[in-house]
Amino acid sequence: MTAEAGLPDTLRDLPAWTPEPVELADLELILAGVYRPLKGFLGSFDTAMVIAGGRLADGTPWPVPVTLSVPKELTEHDRLVLQDPEGVPLAVLTVEERWQDPTSGDQRLAGPLEALRAPAHGPFHAMRRRPDEMEPAAGPVLAVATRDFLHRRQLGQIRQVAERLGARVLLMPLLGGGHDESLVRALLAVRRELPDDVRVVPVPLPDRGDDDRDIVLRAHVAAAYGATHLLAEREVEDVPIPIAVPEPWAYDADVEVWRPVARIEPDHVQAELSPERLGELLDAGEPVPDWFTPPAVAAELAVARPPKRSRGITVFFTGLSGSGKSTVARGLADALIERGGRTVTLLDGDVVRRMLSAGLTFSRPDRDLNIRRIGFVAAEITRHGGVAICAPIAPYAATRAEVRRMVEAHGDFVLVHVATPLEECERRDRKGLYAKARAGLIPEFTGVSDPYEEPDDADxxxxxxxxxxxxAVGRVLTLLAEGDWIRPA
Ligand SMILES: Nc1ncnc2c1ncn2[C@@H]1O[C@H](COP(=O)(O)OS(=O)(=O)O)[C@@H](OP(=O)(O)O)[C@H]1O
Ligand SMILES: Nc1ncnc2c1ncn2[C@@H]1O[C@H](COP(=O)(O)OP(=O)(O)O)[C@@H](O)[C@H]1O
Known part of the structure; x- marks a missing residue:
């Protein structure tokens, strides 16, 4: 039976697990041979050695831990099917070690992986290549592995380094940030600014948060794809291929060209556009100057970071029952609809409980699930450029932070704490719930017999x-106008 026809009979009874996005990216790169010599997820000793000194236990240089966390109940099995978020089986893990991460306490499994099928969907999947599918290049290859857009400065630097090395250029857009498709489109668009035989191969490689080790990891990936050099801002140690550090370039405003700083006349003006200024231009919807970046890149920048007036935003109210969340949220929704120019969706606590979350209780796990569902819908609305207004109690800070992260991957998030004192909420007792809670008729009632964690990150x-x-509605409108999400009244 082929993998496409379904799981082989021998694997049907194995438990299945969907790893986190970074782990799935690692899985894909291990299976594709990009992470050679790694054949699977690392055990405790290799991991400790990598963290301590950037080497595997056998001395082979390797920069970052490549590990797999699973829930405790899955640690008893000897083999596990690893699947993508849609439940498509990708690989079988044969467990060689079960271990607990000493810092996070996570349960980890280590062992070799056996591929069931290659991940074969997602935008631009047709451009993805395994290293063994690449045509070998005759001479030097300069890899540019980036999750940033390339502007005229970087394009000039790449041309200069490629020419110096006599190398062809391999552009590797690193996927796993928020704007993968814009990044790939922007890099495809600037191919014509680079030498003719440039190749573009997207690679799923999220950052690990340690700049030097991220450069070393990129060098390993680039080497696997046949690169002989990696372009990077600085030299780092233990790299499999040499790092090519470009010399500084600047825009010579007197003659209107980008060139190496060393070749700019001392009396000429050097123009600069800082990342902060670029962000301000994009937020305001103003044009990004042509001298700074090609128009096709500017267009993709505006897709990745739309003007604030049309960018998706979630306004998330949190507070005790009876604090006024629904009243203010409804007033805000009406005010925004009256102003026009924005699509508005109100996800009120009570309504969500009837529709999305029918059947859930007020236990902590059920409250968290309720808030995550609201967060998922709000993030989708935000991704499409709408305004999502949410008004649940959302008593737990960690879950609110999770929603903020989900939304901020696609747009903006504003937290409004409706901090009406408990005594006032109880005095209002619009639904008679506080009286019932005090009488012990409703268990786990927020503020009475269940916790409410006050936000310390409210906007x-x-x-x-x-x-x-x-x-109260006016205060929120002022916040949105000051932040430039809406016109001042
Ligand atoms: N045990 C308990 N604790 C708190 N609230 C309770 C409880 N049981 C029922 N209700 C009613 O449910 C509304 C809160 O639902 P939420 O979905 O906003 O709560 S949570 O965010 O999931 O904690 C809340 O509505 P609001 O008054 O609009 O906040 C209450 O009317
Ligand atoms: N400034 C105010 N903002 C919001 N609600 C207020 C205000 N002053 C009084 N209230 C009253 O308080 C109650 C708040 O109820 P509600 O909006 O349903 O709160 P929640 O959604 O937080 O449970 C309503 O009866 C509302 O009329």
């Missing part, structure tokens, strides 16, 4: 005991 705090509903 706005309002106490509705001291404001009218219109004033």
């Amino acid at each position: 706005l705090t309002i106490d509705t005991s001291a404001l009218t509903p219109d004033e």
